[in-house]
Amino acid sequence: MSFEALGLPPSLVTILEREKYDKPYPIQEQAIPEILNGKDVLGIAQTGSGKTASYVLPVIARLKGLDKPKDRKPDVLVLVPTRELAEQVKDVFNLFERGFEHDVKTMAIYGGVSINPQMKSLFGVSIIVATPGRLLDLVDSNAVHLDKVQILILDEADKLLNMGFKDEMNRIFDMLPKKRQNLLFSATLSEKLDGLNTVLLQNPITVKVNTEEWNIEQINQISYSIDEDKKGPFLRYLIKSKEMQQVLVFTASTYKADNVADKLRKNGIDARAIHGKKNQNSRNQALKDFKEGRIRVLVATDLLARGIDIEFLPHVINYELPRSPKDYVHRIGRTGRAEASGEAISLITPEDEHHFKIIQKKMKIKVDRIDGNDIEIGKS
Numbered sequence: 300m301s302f303e304a305l306g307l308p309p310s311l312v313t314i315l316e317r318e319k320y321d322k323p324y325p326i327q328e329q330a331i332p333e334i335l336n337g338k339d340v341l342g343i344a345q346t347g348s349g350k351t352a353s354y355v356l357p358v359i360a361r362l363k364g365l366d367k368p369k370d371r372k373p374d375v376l377v378l379v380p381t382r383e384l385a386e387q388v389k390d391v392f393n394l395f396e397r398g399f400e401h402d403v404k405t406m407a408i409y410g411g412v413s414i415n416p417q418m419k420s421l422f423g424v425s426i427i428v429a430t431p432g433r434l435l436d437l438v439d440s441n442a443v444h445l446d447k448v449q450i451l452i453l454d455e456a457d458k459l460l461n462m463g464f465k466d467e468m469n470r471i472f473d474m475l476p477k478k479r480q481n482l483l484f485s486a487t488l489s490e491k492l493d494g495l496n497t498v499l500l501q502n503p504i505t506v507k508v509n510t511e512e513w514n515i516e517q518i519n520q521i522s523y524s525i526d527e528d529k530k531g532p533f534l535r536y537l538i539k540s541k542e543m544q545q546v547l548v549f550t551a552s553t554y555k556a557d558n559v560a561d562k563l564r565k566n567g568i569d570a571r572a573i574h575g576k577k578n579q580n581s582r583n584q585a586l587k588d589f590k591e592g593r594i595r596v597l598v599a600t601d602l603l604a605r606g607i608d609i610e611f612l613p614h615v616i617n618y619e620l621p622r623s624p625k626d627y628v629h630r631i632g633r634t635g636r637a638e639a640s641g642e643a644i645s646l647i648t649p650e651d652e653h654h655f656k657i658i659q660k661k662m663k664i665k666v667d668r669i670d671g672n673d674i675e676i677g678k679s
């Protein structure tokens with residue numbers, strides 16, 4: 300099946316060729332024709348499956364027949380749970396808008412950065428990608444109006460619900476025109492999501508891919524037993540001996556993330572920490588620098604474990620284990636994305652043994668173990 304056969308206009312197909320999207324991923328094959336037909340869609344898919352393009356492409360195609368707004372009334376609203384995801388989704392829209400025959404403008408809006416530039420830029424925007432809180436602030440100050448939205452998309456709807464945005468989302472839904480197309484994407488189905496799905500979607504088409512499984516299969520997972528006091532030098536040894544050029548290291552706390560990044564830098568390895576206590580601009584910058592290869596090691600808390608797509612990330616290291624088994628999967632899922640294989644390494648201290656057993660049991664995986672204390676690491 301080709302993108303053209305899914306019903307996308309030739310100008311978009313040309314852009315897809317430019318971006319080396321050779322053939323549609325399964326979620327795209329299923330979702331694109333339905334969205335082009337104006338159907339409501341419930342998509343069960345997570346980051347890594349190609350779900351963003353599965354709605355971005357048909358949405359851009361559907362805007363072709365419409366005039367660009369001459370006011371502050373966007374045609375499309377995408378709600379997302381985090382600022383990083385807002386930026387990332389906006390980038391995908393921008394990628395396909397560039398060179399498209401119809402003039403479409405997309406803007407990301409989220410909190411944690413100054414509101415004034417966002418207020419000024421909202422004129423003439425067709426597509427808004429927003430976190431709920433900041434969107435409502437902008438609505439309340441008349442910088443944007445939602446009464447012309449024709450397509451509503453909830454991306455990572457399960458997370459939107461878990462993060463307690465429900466009241467804000469309900470306020471937003473009340474402002475939207477009754478007649479509109481609704482698209483809801485979620486990594487998992489839950490009762491809460493079912494509730495949302497019944498109020499929001501009309502005769503939806505359900506599309507589903509299970510990426511978690513194939514992701515896990517193609518990730519090479521290894522664990523090393525290591526004593527707590529040897530972890531720092533051992534991390535440096537791994538990065539150097541395996542010649543890792545781009546590695547995402549996870550810690551359990553913001554303090555530890557800063558601490559590990561500092562130590563790496565002191566030892567001549569280019570590293571930066573990213574976590575919830577950093578301001579938004581430095582988070583964006585660190586992620587951008589890492590994605591574009593200007594930083595070798597990004598040390599992160601679980602803030603980054605979900606939703607963020609870093610293309611072809613070859614290595615993930617759990618410097619400290621996450622509390623929940625699900626987060627283990629989300630973390631290691633940062634590698635082995637989009638049909639590329641990757642390596643996930645976990646450092647296991649004697650205190651972690653029991654917890655790591657539980658993770659493996661819950662996730663039905665068995666991770667190979669090497670004794671790191673026995674390895675001669677030299678001076679790293």
Ligand code: AMP
Pocket residue numbers: 319320321322323324327345346347348349350351352608609610636637
């Ligand atoms: P997503 O699940 O939307 O975060 O997408 C995961 C990654 O797959 C992104 O890096 C996309 O650029 C890439 N991708 C999505 N669809 C395709 C495709 N049909 N061909 C090649 N790469 C794709």
